[in-house]
Amino acid sequence: MSRYNATDDPLCYPGTQVLINKAGLRHQDELDQFEQLMYLTRAEEPLPGGSLDYKHYKLIHHHFFQDVYDWAGQPRQIRTGKGGNWFCYPEYIDGEMTRIFGQLANEDHLVGFSDPKHFAERAAYYIAEINAIHPFREGNGRCQLTLLDILLNNSGFTMNEDQIVPDIFIQAMITSFRGENRRLEQAILDLMS
Numbered sequence: 001m002s003r004y005n006a007t008d009d010p011l012c013y014p015g016t017q018v019l020i021n022k023a024g025l026r027h028q029d030e031l032d033q034f035e036q037l038m039y040l041t042r043a044e045e046p047l048p049g050g051s052l053d054y055k056h057y058k059l060i061h062h063h064f065f066q067d068v069y070d071w072a073g074q075p076r077q078i079r080t081g082k083g084g085n086w087f088c089y090p091e092y093i094d095g096e097m098t099r100i101f102g103q104l105a106n107e108d109h110l111v112g113f114s115d116p117k118h119f120a121e122r123a124a125y126y127i128a129e130i131n132a133i134h135p136f137r138e139g140n141g142r143c144q145l146t147l148l149d150i151l152l153n154n155s156g157f158t159m160n161e162d163q164i165v166p167d168i169f170i171q172a173m174i175t176s177f178r179g180e181n182r183r184l185e186q187a188i189l190d191l192m193s
Protein backbone atom coordinates (compact mmCIF):
# COMPACT_ATOMS: atom_id res chain seq x y z
CA MET A 1 0.00 0.00 0.00
CA SER A 2 2.75 2.41 0.85
CA ARG A 3 6.31 3.12 -0.16
CA TYR A 4 9.00 2.81 2.44
CA ASN A 5 12.59 3.82 2.63
CA ALA A 6 14.05 0.45 3.46
CA THR A 7 17.48 -0.97 3.57
CA ASP A 8 18.10 -4.09 1.42
CA ASP A 9 14.96 -6.06 1.96
CA PRO A 10 14.95 -9.86 1.81
CA LEU A 11 11.13 -9.72 1.94
CA CYS A 12 11.04 -8.21 -1.56
CA TYR A 13 11.43 -9.84 -4.95
CA PRO A 14 15.10 -9.37 -5.88
CA GLY A 15 15.81 -6.02 -7.51
CA THR A 16 12.37 -4.63 -6.66
CA GLN A 17 10.55 -3.00 -3.75
CA VAL A 18 7.59 -5.32 -4.20
CA LEU A 19 6.99 -7.49 -1.15
CA ILE A 20 6.98 -11.24 -1.81
CA ASN A 21 3.34 -12.21 -1.50
CA LYS A 22 1.20 -15.32 -1.47
CA ALA A 23 -0.41 -14.47 -4.82
CA GLY A 24 3.00 -14.14 -6.48
CA LEU A 25 2.18 -10.63 -7.71
CA ARG A 26 5.23 -8.72 -8.89
CA HIS A 27 3.65 -5.40 -9.78
CA GLN A 28 3.04 -2.98 -6.94
CA ASP A 29 -0.34 -1.80 -8.18
CA GLU A 30 -1.61 -5.38 -8.44
CA LEU A 31 -0.28 -6.18 -4.99
CA ASP A 32 -1.89 -3.01 -3.58
CA GLN A 33 -5.27 -4.08 -4.94
CA PHE A 34 -4.93 -7.67 -3.74
CA GLU A 35 -3.74 -6.59 -0.29
CA GLN A 36 -6.60 -4.14 0.18
CA LEU A 37 -9.17 -6.67 -1.01
CA MET A 38 -7.90 -9.32 1.38
CA TYR A 39 -7.72 -6.79 4.20
CA LEU A 40 -11.30 -5.64 3.60
CA THR A 41 -12.50 -9.23 3.46
CA ARG A 42 -10.83 -10.09 6.75
CA ALA A 43 -12.03 -6.83 8.29
CA GLU A 44 -15.59 -8.11 7.82
CA GLU A 45 -14.83 -10.99 10.17
CA PRO A 46 -14.68 -10.70 13.96
CA LEU A 47 -11.26 -9.69 15.27
CA PRO A 48 -9.25 -12.33 17.08
CA GLY A 49 -9.78 -12.29 20.85
CA GLY A 50 -7.11 -11.14 23.24
CA SER A 51 -6.30 -8.84 26.10
CA LEU A 52 -5.21 -5.82 24.08
CA ASP A 53 -1.54 -6.40 24.63
CA TYR A 54 1.32 -6.65 22.14
CA LYS A 55 0.51 -10.31 21.49
CA HIS A 56 -3.07 -9.37 20.66
CA TYR A 57 -1.90 -6.55 18.35
CA LYS A 58 0.22 -9.05 16.42
CA LEU A 59 -2.79 -11.39 16.16
CA ILE A 60 -4.83 -8.53 14.68
CA HIS A 61 -2.14 -7.88 12.07
CA HIS A 62 -2.00 -11.58 11.31
CA HIS A 63 -5.75 -11.67 10.92
CA PHE A 64 -5.79 -8.84 8.36
CA PHE A 65 -2.79 -9.90 6.30
CA GLN A 66 -2.63 -13.70 6.63
CA ASP A 67 -3.79 -14.15 3.02
CA VAL A 68 -1.10 -11.89 1.65
CA TYR A 69 2.17 -12.32 3.55
CA ASP A 70 3.88 -15.27 5.23
CA TRP A 71 5.16 -12.89 7.90
CA ALA A 72 1.73 -11.52 8.88
CA GLY A 73 1.66 -10.88 12.61
CA GLN A 74 5.45 -10.89 12.91
CA PRO A 75 7.52 -7.84 13.72
CA ARG A 76 9.69 -6.27 11.09
CA GLN A 77 13.34 -7.39 10.76
CA ILE A 78 14.78 -4.51 8.77
CA ARG A 79 15.10 -0.77 9.26
CA THR A 80 12.37 1.25 7.58
CA GLY A 81 11.21 4.83 7.41
CA LYS A 82 8.81 7.09 5.57
CA GLY A 83 9.45 10.57 4.26
CA GLY A 84 12.83 10.70 5.94
CA ASN A 85 11.48 9.61 9.35
CA TRP A 86 13.13 6.39 10.43
CA PHE A 87 11.05 4.19 12.65
CA CYS A 88 12.22 2.19 15.68
CA TYR A 89 15.14 -0.09 14.84
CA PRO A 90 13.96 -3.70 14.66
CA GLU A 91 16.04 -4.91 17.60
CA TYR A 92 14.05 -2.60 19.90
CA ILE A 93 10.54 -3.25 18.55
CA ASP A 94 9.54 -6.03 20.96
CA GLY A 95 10.73 -4.09 24.00
CA GLU A 96 9.11 -0.84 22.90
CA MET A 97 5.80 -2.46 21.99
CA THR A 98 5.72 -4.34 25.30
CA ARG A 99 6.43 -1.06 27.10
CA ILE A 100 3.71 0.93 25.34
CA PHE A 101 1.05 -1.77 25.72
CA GLY A 102 2.05 -2.11 29.39
CA GLN A 103 1.44 1.59 29.78
CA LEU A 104 -1.93 1.24 28.03
CA ALA A 105 -2.89 -1.57 30.41
CA ASN A 106 -1.93 0.64 33.36
CA GLU A 107 -4.33 3.19 31.94
CA ASP A 108 -7.05 0.50 31.81
CA HIS A 109 -7.03 0.55 28.00
CA LEU A 110 -8.74 3.95 28.13
CA VAL A 111 -11.95 2.54 29.59
CA GLY A 112 -14.39 5.03 31.05
CA PHE A 113 -13.30 8.39 29.65
CA SER A 114 -16.25 10.77 29.50
CA ASP A 115 -14.40 13.87 28.26
CA PRO A 116 -13.77 13.49 24.49
CA LYS A 117 -10.83 15.90 24.60
CA HIS A 118 -9.10 13.98 27.33
CA PHE A 119 -9.74 10.72 25.50
CA ALA A 120 -8.36 12.15 22.23
CA GLU A 121 -5.23 13.33 24.03
CA ARG A 122 -4.48 9.92 25.50
CA ALA A 123 -5.43 8.00 22.35
CA ALA A 124 -3.23 10.28 20.23
CA TYR A 125 -0.34 9.57 22.56
CA TYR A 126 -0.65 5.80 22.08
CA ILE A 127 -1.27 5.90 18.33
CA ALA A 128 1.68 8.25 17.83
CA GLU A 129 3.98 6.04 19.90
CA ILE A 130 2.94 2.90 18.03
CA ASN A 131 3.38 4.68 14.70
CA ALA A 132 6.90 5.73 15.69
CA ILE A 133 7.67 2.11 16.55
CA HIS A 134 6.01 0.86 13.35
CA PRO A 135 6.26 -2.81 14.31
CA PHE A 136 5.32 -4.32 10.94
CA ARG A 137 6.87 -4.17 7.51
CA GLU A 138 3.48 -3.12 6.10
CA GLY A 139 -0.06 -2.67 7.40
CA ASN A 140 0.73 -0.42 10.35
CA GLY A 141 -1.79 2.30 9.48
CA ARG A 142 -4.67 -0.15 9.25
CA CYS A 143 -3.75 -1.79 12.56
CA GLN A 144 -3.43 1.62 14.22
CA LEU A 145 -6.93 2.59 13.11
CA THR A 146 -8.26 -0.72 14.40
CA LEU A 147 -6.63 -0.11 17.76
CA LEU A 148 -8.09 3.40 17.82
CA ASP A 149 -11.53 1.94 17.11
CA ILE A 150 -11.17 -0.51 20.01
CA LEU A 151 -10.04 2.26 22.35
CA LEU A 152 -12.95 4.48 21.29
CA ASN A 153 -15.37 1.66 22.02
CA ASN A 154 -13.77 1.17 25.43
CA SER A 155 -14.98 4.61 26.40
CA GLY A 156 -18.34 4.33 24.67
CA PHE A 157 -17.37 6.45 21.65
CA THR A 158 -17.64 5.35 18.03
CA MET A 159 -15.49 6.04 15.00
CA ASN A 160 -17.22 7.95 12.26
CA GLU A 161 -15.13 6.69 9.35
CA ASP A 162 -16.72 9.16 6.93
CA GLN A 163 -15.01 11.93 8.88
CA ILE A 164 -11.51 10.57 8.24
CA VAL A 165 -9.75 12.76 5.69
CA PRO A 166 -6.71 10.65 4.77
CA ASP A 167 -4.41 13.60 3.95
CA ILE A 168 -5.20 15.42 7.16
CA PHE A 169 -4.78 12.25 9.18
CA ILE A 170 -1.43 11.41 7.58
CA GLN A 171 -0.16 14.97 8.12
CA ALA A 172 -1.22 14.71 11.75
CA MET A 173 0.63 11.41 12.06
CA ILE A 174 3.75 12.94 10.53
CA THR A 175 3.61 15.86 12.95
CA SER A 176 3.18 13.44 15.82
CA PHE A 177 6.45 11.79 14.83
CA ARG A 178 8.12 14.98 16.07
CA GLY A 179 6.29 14.66 19.38
CA GLU A 180 3.66 17.26 18.53
CA ASN A 181 0.33 15.51 19.02
CA ARG A 182 -2.11 18.41 18.86
CA ARG A 183 -3.12 17.89 15.22
CA LEU A 184 -3.57 14.17 15.81
CA GLU A 185 -5.70 14.89 18.88
CA GLN A 186 -7.91 17.14 16.75
CA ALA A 187 -8.11 14.55 13.96
CA ILE A 188 -9.27 11.97 16.51
CA LEU A 189 -11.80 14.38 17.98
CA ASP A 190 -13.15 15.04 14.50
CA LEU A 191 -13.85 11.37 13.84
CA MET A 192 -15.44 10.67 17.23
CA SER A 193 -19.15 10.42 17.72
Ligand SMILES: Nc1ncnc2c1ncn2[C@@H]1O[C@H](COP(=O)(O)OP(=O)(O)OP(=O)(O)O)[C@@H](O)[C@H]1O
Pocket residue numbers: 001002003082083084085131136137138139140141142143144169170171173174177
Ligand atom coordinates in the same frame (compact mmCIF):
# COMPACT_ATOMS: atom_id res chain seq x y z
N1 LIG B 1 6.58 10.54 6.97
C1 LIG B 1 5.94 9.84 7.91
N2 LIG B 1 6.36 9.88 9.19
C2 LIG B 1 5.72 9.19 10.15
N3 LIG B 1 4.62 8.43 9.93
C3 LIG B 1 4.16 8.34 8.67
C4 LIG B 1 4.79 9.04 7.60
N4 LIG B 1 4.11 8.77 6.45
C5 LIG B 1 3.08 7.96 6.80
N5 LIG B 1 3.12 7.69 8.13
C6 LIG B 1 2.19 6.85 8.86
O1 LIG B 1 2.50 5.49 8.60
C7 LIG B 1 1.29 4.71 8.72
C8 LIG B 1 1.15 3.79 7.52
O2 LIG B 1 2.03 2.73 7.67
P1 LIG B 1 1.95 1.45 6.72
O3 LIG B 1 2.18 1.87 5.30
O4 LIG B 1 2.76 0.36 7.30
O5 LIG B 1 0.44 1.07 6.91
P2 LIG B 1 -0.58 0.57 5.85
O6 LIG B 1 -1.80 0.15 6.62
O7 LIG B 1 0.06 -0.43 4.96
O8 LIG B 1 -0.84 1.85 4.97
P3 LIG B 1 -2.01 2.87 4.99
O9 LIG B 1 -2.19 3.35 6.38
O10 LIG B 1 -1.49 3.94 4.04
O11 LIG B 1 -3.19 2.11 4.46
C9 LIG B 1 0.14 5.68 8.82
O12 LIG B 1 -0.31 5.77 10.15
C10 LIG B 1 0.76 6.99 8.37
O13 LIG B 1 0.14 8.07 8.93
